[in-house]
Amino acid sequence: METTKLIPVLGTAAFGLLIVVTLGIVYLTLSGWRDRQRREQDRRANR
Structure with missing residues (x-):
């Protein structure tokens, strides 16, 4: 695979991973x- 074709694929993969992590x-x-x-609600109810 040529470098010029690989860069957009890696950029898209990095963006996708960023979305998943976020x-x-x-x-x-x-x-x-x-x-x-x-x-907090349980604690208030059990008082």
């Missing part, structure tokens, strides 16, 4: 936030 971080952040909210 979405993973957002998912983990939101799930952690939801868990904290549930724990």
Whole structure:
């Protein structure tokens, strides 16, 4: 494969991986936030 054809493929792959990693971080952040909210609600209900 020529270098001129390889660069756009690598750029597209890097962009795709960036999107996947970003979405993973957002998912983990939101799930952690939801868990904290549930724990707070349980703690308030058990008082």
